[in-house]
Structures are given as structure tokens and as C-alpha cells.
Amino acid sequence: MDARYTFGLVRVDGAKGHLELDLNGNLTLKLLGQPSRLLDYVHTREGFCGDCVHAIQRHFVDRLLDGAPFESTGEDYLNSTALMEACYRSHATGQVVAT
Amino acid sequence: MARLARIEALLSGVNFQLVRHSVGAGEDLKSGDPLPPATLEKLTQAGRHPPGRDGPSQRPLAQWRRDDATDRHSREAGSLQWSPPDRSHPPSHSGQRGVATEPKFSVAREGWNVATWHLYSDAGTHMDAQIHFAVGDETIGTKPLALCLGPAWVVSLKPLNPRALLTVAHLGDVARDFIEGESLLLLTDWHHHAGNPAIYRDGLPRIGDELAAWCVARRVKLLGVEPPSIADANHFPQVTRIHQVLLGGGVTIVEGLAHLDQLTQPRVFFHALPLNSQAATAVRCGPLPTIPHRTPSRIFSASSASPPHDSPSRPRWHRHLPAFRHPLRGSRLNLDGQGTITRDLGLTDTQFGWVMSEFAIIYALFQTPSGMLADKIGRRFDPKNRGRSGLSLPYLSPSIVHAIADTPPETHLEVVGLAAARGITVICQKPIAPTWEESVAVVEAARRANVRLMIHENFRWQPWYREIRGLLDAGILGELFSINVRIRVGDGWQEDAYLARQPFFRHYPRLLVYEFGVHFLDTFRYLGGEISSVYARLQKRNPAINGEDAGQVICGFASGATAILDTSRYG
Numbered sequence: 001m002d003a004r005y006t007f008g009l010v011r012v013d014g015a016k017g018h019l020e021l022d023l024n025g026n027l028t029l030k031l032l033g034q035p036s037r038l039l040d041y042v043h044t045r046e047g048f049c050g051d052c053v054h055a056i057q058r059h060f061v062d063r064l065l066d067g068a069p070f071e072s073t074g075e076d077y078l079n080s081t082a083l084m085e086a087c088y089r090s091h092a093t094g095q096v097v098a099t
Numbered sequence: 100m101a102r103l104a105r106i107e108a109l110l111s112g113v114n115f116q117l118v119r120h121s122v123g124a125g126e127d128l129k130s131g132d133p134l135p136p137a138t139l140e141k142l143t144q145a146g147r148h149p150p151g152r153d154g155p156s157q158r159p160l161a162q163w164r165r166d167d168a169t170d171r172h173s174r175e176a177g178s179l180q181w182s183p184p185d186r187s188h189p190p191s192h193s194g195q196r197g198v199a200t201e202p203k204f205s206v207a208r209e210g211w212n213v214a215t216w217h218l219y220s221d222a223g224t225h226m227d228a229q230i231h232f233a234v235g236d237e238t239i240g241t242k243p244l245a246l247c248l249g250p251a252w253v254v255s256l257k258p259l260n261p262r263a264l265l266t267v268a269h270l271g272d273v274a275r276d277f278i279e280g281e282s283l284l285l286l287t288d289w290h291h292h293a294g295n296p297a298i299y300r301d302g303l304p305r306i307g308d309e310l311a312a313w314c315v316a317r318r319v320k321l322l323g324v325e326p327p328s329i330a331d332a333n334h335f336p337q338v339t340r341i342h343q344v345l346l347g348g349g350v351t352i353v354e355g356l357a358h359l360d361q362l363t364q365p366r367v368f369f370h371a372l373p374l375n376s377q378a379a380t381a382v383r384c385g386p387l388p389t390i391p392h393r394t395p396s397r398i399f400s401a402s403s404a405s406p407p408h409d410s411p412s413r414p415r416w417h418r419h420l421p422a423f424r425h426p427l428r429g430s431r432l433n434l435d436g437q438g439t440i441t442r443d444l445g446l447t448d449t450q451f452g453w454v455m456s457e458f459a460i461i462y463a464l465f466q467t468p469s470g471m472l473a474d475k476i477g478r479r480f481d482p483k484n485r486g487r488s489g490l491s492l493p494y495l496s497p498s499i500v501h502a503i504a505d506t507p508p509e510t511h512l513e514v515v516g517l518a519a520a521r522g523i524t525v526i527c528q529k530p531i532a533p534t535w536e537e538s539v540a541v542v543e544a545a546r547r548a549n550v551r552l553m554i555h556e557n558f559r560w561q562p563w564y565r566e567i568r569g570l571l572d573a574g575i576l577g578e579l580f581s582i583n584v585r586i587r588v589g590d591g592w593q594e595d596a597y598l599a600r601q602p603f604f605r606h607y608p609r610l611l612v613y614e615f616g617v618h619f620l621d622t623f624r625y626l627g628g629e630i631s632s633v634y635a636r637l638q639k640r641n642p643a644i645n646g647e648d649a650g651q652v653i654c655g656f657a658s659g660a661t662a663i664l665d666t667s668r669y670g
Contacts, residue, residue: 010563035276041562055565056556080617083621
């Protein structure tokens with residue numbers, strides 16, 4: 001078992017059902033009132049964490065070539081950075097922090 | 100020698116039965132043999148005069164030894180079109196109307212064998228375009244290929260009486276398990292009736308209004324059937340209505356399939372690849388099923404905002420781009436042998452030389468001397484404690500089109516500043532910088548210089564998150580309620596935690612959320628949109644390190660949904 005493949009377990013709930021991700025990259029879809037089923041999708045043990053570094057660098061090169069916007073621009077990532085900062089403020093104050 | 104193979108491919112794609120039935124007995128043809136003019140004449144005659152109408156004088160064709168690549172491909176990929184014929188039944192073509200050929204040139208006269216083909220657009224296995232029934236502007240030539248392939252359910256409807264009216268109930272469990280964006284292949288063995296037009300065409304199973312509406316509502320991508328039509332071919336209003344409902348509703352129709360019974364799995368990956376013709380209303384297509392083994396499930400590509408997956412076979416040339424790395428962290432550039440790189444990238448030796456010398460020039464010109472300089476006088480020389488990257492502007496090669504700031508966060512402001520001064524696009528490792536103010540300054544430096552800056556946030560690019568995002572975008576889960584992530588890497592409990600892999604982690608005043616948790620905060624945004632509130636409890640479980648190594652974070656999305664991150668590096 002490689003704990004550094006998906007790094008953990010994920011569950012996503014919605015109005016129509018839920019998804020679960022396990023440590024091996026298996027994604028299971030369970031719609032309300034229906035049996036759960038394993039989804040077919042491509043994920044690889046090559047590289048790091050499903051080869052996500054290759055994927056993002058491919059994105060960078062593709063956008064470099066075609067001039068279209070990056071998915072994570074500096075401006076956009078400041079929003080994620082602000083959430084990180086808010087976690088430390090919340091911990092320090094014991095309060096919910098609006099972001 | 101390839102001519103016969105080419106002709107054979109044409110024949111097999113269109114109306115192979117004619118050939119089998121029309122060439123005289125005793126002629127043992129195989130790929131690579133020159134095609135005798137008399138045989139070609141027979142073939143083309145056969146095209147004009149279907150053998151079924153020629154009476155009993157026709158004799159079956161001796162076996163062709165089809166050992167060419169076309170046949171191998173067809174056999175392995177499992178072509179579902181009218182080729183080769185089902186050997187368990189007498190060859191017949193009477194369902195294959197609208198095909199005629201005439202000889203154009205022959206080896207005897209001109210030196211090569213060529214025939215002119217006359218094809219009715221709906222002959223044999225074919226797909227329909229919207230313009231076929233005037234419900235849209237789409238022609239076969241403008242149909243996006245994404246609408247021509249995807250995961251498909253093979254639904255067996257056997258046994259089926261002639262003129263059966265197909266309903267949702269016929270789909271059985273598939274109607275329940277079907278996910279929007281998938282495709283349906285209706286297995287009826289109808290091609291077995293091809294010799295009997297009274298059944299094959301006049302008695303075909305019909306898609307009813309209810310099933311057609313269901314296909315549209317459930318966003319069936321491709322609907323494949325074995326009969327030559329999905330609706331009563333003798334009842335024009337019905338044919339038009341059902342086609343208009345389906346085509347107008349975005350369903351791609353494939354008719355005249357064969358050999359679905361040879362599929363061994365209930366789910367396959369189905370391709371129906373049309374000929375490219377701008378004017379075509381319908382066209383013959385080559386459908387291929389493949390058994391899913393980790394099939395790409397970009398099932399929802401039509402409605403998904405997720406970029407398509409990379410093909411693993413694509414060259415990864417960007418992995419070999421020169422990278423700036425801080426001497427403290429050592430160079431991780433691994434160079435393959437030249438042969439591998441040039442092969443992968445399709446470079447000539449000269450081009451490869453330029454790529455490699457660019458790397459060498461950069462390293463020689465500024466990494467090494469500036470590193471030596473920084474070792475001697477760096478901190479003393481720079482009272483503002485800059486110069487931490489070891490990079491220096493004057494040596495930055497004008498041929499560099501982008502910089503990779505994969506250096507510690509405290510150097511990013513300087514690296515991005517250097518690149519911005521030269522108008523160079525930057526990809527910058529996360530975190531952007533050690534503090535919020537410096538992070539803003541990094542982004543601002545790029546913005547002021549009008550250079551493009553991308554943050555190297557890779558977790559959202561993990562294939563499972565791309566898949567989840569696709570499912571959310573396609574509405575499979577409906578409204579998003581919550582995302583729950585539980586992370587236990589188990590690498591941080593020892594006295595010497597992180598020493599081997601990332602020793603600087605031990606000294607970070609802020610560790611878990613700053614370095615690691617931010618990946619998931621960003622992934623939450625990728626999946627659920629912007630977050631408007633945060634509540635966090637953080638802990639230091641390993642006393643040997645400086646910062647926190649565990650924590651729970653509750654995020655409130657602007658949409659009202661919730662994300663929970665429960666993470667610990669300790670156990």
C-alpha cells in the first residue's frame with residue numbers, strides 16, 4: 001500500500017448520490033437507491049500521485065504554446081493562499097474566519 | 100502488391116458479401132496476389148447486379164485467405180460493421196442496398212485496378228448527422244469526434260419478434276445503471292436476417308417514442324442498432340419523428356451494426372469514426388469496440404470543463420526543459436541518453452544540441468559563478484537579505500522563454516522579479532512565498548511587468564480529482580453537498596521525521612497547512628468553487644519538529660456546501 005498515491009480517502013456527497021476515492025485510486029459512484037459501481041478512468045502509478053506533475057507541466061507547456069489562460073494563475077492562487085492564512089488565524093483566535 | 104489489400108479493404112468496408120458470392124469457385128485469392136482483371140470484372144458486375152436476383156447459377160466463393168493487416172485489425176479490434184460476413188449464415192447482401200461499382204481502370208489496360216464506387220449515404224453501417232433530418236446544421240464533417248466515441252453498454256434484447264416496439268423496459272438494469280453521457284448498443288442479432296429483407300428491413304425492431312425521449316433525457320451519446328434503421332423504414336412520418344427527436348436531442352445514431360453478439364463484455368469502449376465529408380447527411384462509419392481495461396472514461400467530455408487527459412504515449416519533452424534549481428537543494432535534472440530524448444521529442448541532432456547547450460550555458464553562466472559568489476559575499480553584500488536564489492539577471496539567456504521557480508519559497512520574489520524584468524513567463528512552485536505580503540508582492544511583480552505567472556499547484560491535477568470534477572460538472576451528483584478528505588500519510592511520527600525526504604520541514608514555523616494542507620484547500624476550490632469561511636484546529640503531535648503536523652479544517656463554500664479536511668502527518 002502506497003500512502004503517497006492518493007494520500008488519503010475522499011468522499012463527495014451530492015443531491016443525487018456520492019463518490020468515494022480510496023488509497024488505490026479507485027473511484028466508486030453510488031447514486032441514491034442504486035448499487036455502488038466502480039468507475040473506469042485512467043490513473044497511473046507512473047510519476048507522483050497519478051502523474052499529476054506531468055499533467056500540470058503539460059498544461060503549462062500547452063498554454064505557453066497556445067497563449068490561453070493558465071488554470072492556476074498567481075492571482076487565482078492567492079485565493080488558496082488566503083485560505084491557508086485564514087486557517088492559522090482561525091486556530092489562533094478559535095473563531096470562524098470569513099475569507 | 101498492396102493493391103489487392105486496398106481493394107479488399109474497400110470491399111470489406113462496404114459490401115464484402117457481394118464479393119464472396121460472386122467470384123467463381125476455385126479461385127483461391129489471398130492478399131498480395133494480383134487481382135485478375137476477370138475477377139475484378141466479376142466483382143464490379145456483382146456490385147451492379149446483386150447475386151440474390153441472379154438466380155441459382157451463383158456458387159459460393161472459395162475461401163479467401165485474408166491475412167493482411169486490415170483483417171488482423173478488424174479481428175483484434177472487433178469491427179462491428181459489415182465485414183467480414185458472418186460465416187455461420189449464407190452470405191447475402193440484400194439488406195445492403197445502395198452500393199454499386201464500375202471498373203475504371205484495370206491492370207490489363209492501364210496498369211492498375213481502380214473502380215468507381217457509387218454509395219448511398221445510408222448504405223451498410225452508417226451514422227446520421229442532424230442535417231439528415233433537418234434538425235440542426237451539423238453535417239458528418241462538423242460532428243465533433245468527442246460525440247463519436249465513449250463507454251457503451253451492450254444491451255441484449257434477444258429474443259425479439261419482428262416489428263417489436265422497443266421501450267425503456269427492454270433496457271432492463273441498464274436503464275437504472277446508465278450514466279449520462281454513456282452510449283447504448285442494442286444487441287438484436289438482426290444482421291442474421293440480412294438475407295431476408297422482409298424481416299431485415301420491413302420487420303425491424305423500432306425505437307418507440309418513450310425510448311427515444313428517454314435517450315434524450317438521459318443524454319445517451321451514441322445509440323447503435325443492428326437493423327438498417329431505428330424506426331419503421333416503411334413509415335416515413337415515424338422514421339422522421341424518431342430521428343428528429345434523437346438527433347435534435349443530441350443523440351448520435353449508428354445504424355446497420357453487425358456482430359454485436361461477438362462482444363464478450365457488457366461494457367465496451369465504442370468508437371464510430373465517420374468519413375470526413377462536409378456535405379454528408381449520413382455516412383458509412385467504422386465502428387470499433389474495445390473491452391474496457393482502464394478505459395478513459397471521459398464519459399462526460401461533452402459537458403465537462405475538465406481538459407482532456409493526456410495520452411500516455413505523447414512525448415514528454417517539457418520534462419527535459421532546462422530548470423532553475425537552487426544549489427542548496429541540488430540538481431535533480433536527470434538526463435536521458437541522447438538517443439532516447441531525440442527519439443521522444445522528434446528532434447534532429449542539431450536541435451538537440453541547441454537544447455542541451457541552452458541548459459549548459461545557463462548553468463555555466465549564472466548558476467555556478469553566482470552560486471560561488473553568493474557563497475562568499477551573498478548575505479553580507481546584500482543588506483536586504485536578497486540574492487537568496489543565486490540567480491543573477493545579466494546572465495539570463497534571451498532565448499529562455501520561461502523560468503521554473505522550483506526553489507524555496509523565500510527565493511520566489513527574487514526569481515519572479517528576475518523573470519519579470521525580462522518579460523519571461525514563470526511557473527512558480529507553491530507556496531508562493533513565506534508570508535501573505537510577500538505572496539502578494541510576487542503576484543504583483545508579475546502583473547506589473549505583464550508577464551504570465553502560473554503556480555505549480557499539482558494536487559488538483561491528480562487524475563481522480565479531474566474525474567470527480569467531470570462528474571460534478573456533468574451533474575451526476577446533482578447539487579454538491581460536501582467534500583470530506585481524510586489524510587494519514589504516517590511519515591511524521593519518528594524522532595527523525597522528514598529528515599530523509601524534506602529536512603527543511605522540521606524547521607518550518609508553519610508546516611502542515613502552509614506546506615501540505617494548501618494543496619487540499621486549493622483542490623476544494625477546484626471542485627466546489629470559492630470558499631467564504633474557514634474554521635481550523637491545528638496540533639503539533641511530534642515534539643521533534645517546529646510547526647504543526649495535524650489539524651482539522653472546516654470550509655464553507657459560497658454555494659452553501661461544506662468541505663472538511665482532516666489531516667495528520669503523525670500517524
